[in-house]
Amino acid sequence: MLVGETVAVAFQSIRANKLRSMLTMLGIIIGVGAVITMVALGSGAQKAVEDQIANLGANTFTIFPGQSFRGGVAQGNRVSLTTDDYLAIRRDARLIKAVVPELQSNLQVKYGNQNVNSPIVGTTANFVEVRNYTVPFGRSFRQGDDESRQRYAVLGADVPDQLGVNAAAMIGQQLLVRGIPFEIIGVLSRKGSAGSWQNPDEQIFIPLQTAQFRVLGTDRVRSISVQVADGVPIEQGMVDLERVLRREHRIRPGQENDFQIRNPQDILATRQEATQTFTILLASIAAVSLFVGGIGIMNIMLVSVTERTREIGIRKALGATRLNIMAQFLIEALALCLVGGVLGILFGSGMAIVLAKFMQWNTLISMPAIIVAFAFSAFVGLFFGIWPARRAASLDPIVALRYE
Amino acid sequence: MTASLTDTAERMALLPADVPRDAIIVTRNLQREYDMGGEVVRALRGVDIVIRKNEFVAIMGPSGSGKSTLMNMIGCLDSPDGGEYWLNGHRVSELEDDELARIRNKEIGFVFQTFNLLPRATALHNVELPLVYAGIGSKERSRMAIDALQRVGLGDRMHHRPNELSGGQRQRVAIARALVNNPSILLADEPTGNLDSATSVDIMALFETLHATGQTIVLVTHEHDIAAHADRQVHLKDGQVERDFKTEATH
Structure with a gap:
């Protein structure tokens, strides 16, 4: 049902407001990018600890003077x-x-x-x-x-x-x-x-x-x-x-x-736990920025609905149903988020690679993180797009047609 | 539900017994009230109109006469508070939002004073729009749209955007858009209000040509010389029909 047309209109509208769309997407780009970079850093640190445990040799411990x-x-x-x-x-x-x-x-x-x-x-x-x-x-x-x-x-x-x-x-x-x-x-x-x-x-x-x-x-x-x-x-x-x-x-x-016995595996296990906590913390902060990005999307979609009130009126007069209008704005929000998500994945992966190459940090780009971040940005698009879309769909065509 | 009857003849049989079988628009005691900040304004106070197939009717009246409200009602953009309305056999006064949208799409071609074209879309795409919502495939769509644009004499301007067209050309695009779905009525609201007099004459000539080929047209205007192009004039005053007469009779 009209999917091709609706998607085309969504991208046309994104292209018509290039700067605004880009700025709106920036929130999602930074959010998704941050999630991916942070998880890459955390996974890298964790893998380093695991490698170290493997390197220690089995069943060894160390005594230090105390x-x-x-x-x-x-x-x-x-x-x-x-x-x-x-x-x-x-x-x-x-x-x-x-x-x-x-x-x-x-x-x-x-x-x-x-x-x-x-x-x-x-x-x-x-x-x-x-x-x-x-x-x-x-x-x-x-x-x-x-x-x-x-x-x-x-x-x-x-x-x-x-x-x-x-x-x-x-x-x-x-x-x-x-x-x-x-x-x-x-x-x-x-x-x-x-x-x-x-x-x-x-x-x-x-x-x-x-x-x-x-x-x-x-x-x-x-x-x-x-x-x-x-x-x-x-x-x-x-x-x-x-x-x-x-x-x-x-x-x-x-x-x-008067001596200390240290089992290095215990130390590393503790460090691994700390790394994990750190990863979760960083990922949460990144997720918050993704959420804020979503609010940005909602804001701009509300502006877009207001700006295009007359267009909505015209489309309704020509036979668009509530569902048609709703789909149009929802797909536009979704498109913003998904394009932002793809750019964010590229940006985040790029950051992880740069950090690994030039700062010698251990990073590991994780496929699940990419999938989750992408799915989450789609969810953000739907979640924050639904309200503006409903608003557009419920406009009275008479009022909308007269809107200046 | 009348809307589910696809056969026009079958639907027409359900019209009230005292109206002609070729009536496209039938209203019975149509009423509409608005709440204007606590004060109730009775915009329509029982309007009875019958418009038959292939009529060219002008609805006239000063501002505040209820003519815009009647136009919204005929155009299925608004629902009456009381009375009944049949459009091409559909009992519109009882339909829900989405069914009204379908009726607007199939039965009505709108022409507005301010053209109401999508500014970012080409003339061709603007004309295709009703077909998009009718669910017609893209090849068939552009064939029909090109056909409609040629009918209004804009076959060579199809890929221009509205801001690259003159006012008269924009209104022709709007008329092509109104015609493209073969609607039972063409509903024009002050179609010459934003045009100079020479262009107005051209547009009215186009309406007469369309009428000559069998199109039913309802024209809302407050200008007498524009209304004179119609066969019949309905004058509204204070939400009621004041006069309803054939144009020839007054000449």
Whole structure:
């Protein structure tokens, strides 16, 4: 029934008032675009967290040095984990498959005539598998290299970029750490920083004992990562480890731990929840702007009905029914919203791509968000178009024909 | 319901017994009141008119005589408060809004003083408009519209917009639009009111030509020389028919 004619008239009217139509659509464009960009940002952040969880390796948790508190006051001065704790865990913990201690210090590193300040990490040979690294260039050091305190260095994926050298070309080259020569034997796969304050790909790994005895001269470790034995729940592993460390640190029953055990999956799960809340919040704000855009559409449709009162009178005199008139204005509002919706989808997707490309933000354009935003803009068109359309349809043709 | 009877002869049989069988317009004691801010104005106080097929009738009267109200009523733009109205056998006084819209579309061709063309549409599209609402396909539509425009002598102006046409040409477009659906009556409200006298003569000549080819025409005017083109004149005063006579009789 007249659909072709009605759609043609709607687009004719939109084209006749180009600037006004564009400004009216702007509300919808911004609203839909904002929904899509915001959801893309949220989904991207969420995917980054998920990737990070996958990267962690299964069943690992980490112990950090801490302080014991009593009544809010730090007790004693024994606040560190040492390589002795590492040995004790390896010796006594029964439910543990692998232990990876990390000594760390930021040190001056010299390569050729370039200087950088890099985190130097002394660790055991098994860090590669526990931390889910691969070694695309060269190799990592072995347990024997650790025991014989070899001066071998394995670089994080970003170090060659930092130095402006091709990764493959660095294998076998010499690197000075605090003036001590090291041989570069491998470059690790990329982890990605995923929003943490420190980029793990900028670290340089050296054998634990080399670090402890030849470079840093300390047995205090920054952290000890632990991988639970296969088939053992991570919580049980944590209890086992707590028992070993409390005995090692001679903590009496009732006294608090002087170390912290952190399950990174829990931290990430919390962060994921926060990200989700953030996404919902952003999307709601965007939805409000879509709603405001809808009010803009209603406003301009009311103006349009008033302006075209005489046209409505003519059409009614020539035989248009209430339904015809109503359909005409409803389709016009719908057309405004849908054209705005399409432009908004392009604008929002474009924004997400630009943010990803130039600001390195994680974005993920989500198809459901596009569909929902488009459907919502159609709904906005119908919802806010219906009142002006009814007003047009109920005009008295005699009054409308006389309208100046 | 009379509107559902599609056969004209069948509908005509339902007209009151005392009117001729070829009556296109029959009104019986037609009444209409307006509430003007608390004061009731009786615009029509019982109007009885019968207009037969192929008549050319001028409805005359000073302002306030009820002539505009009668025109709205005949044009099915308004419904009476009392009395009855048959148009081409349809008992219009009892119809709902949408049925009235259908009657306007099929039975009436309007010509207005101010032309009332859609400014953004071409002459052709303006003429097509009643056919759009009649649900006629686009090919048939433009064929009929071109035909109507040629009848009023505007075959070469079809793709012009109203603002590219003179007043006389605009009124011809409006007349083509009124004719395109083969209505039972052509209802013209002061059709020459916005035209200069030379153009007015042309338009009235066109009406006479249309009348000669069998078109029933109802013309509402307050100008005597325009009304003189009609065969019959109905003069209204204070909402009632004051005089109803053949034009020849007064000449």
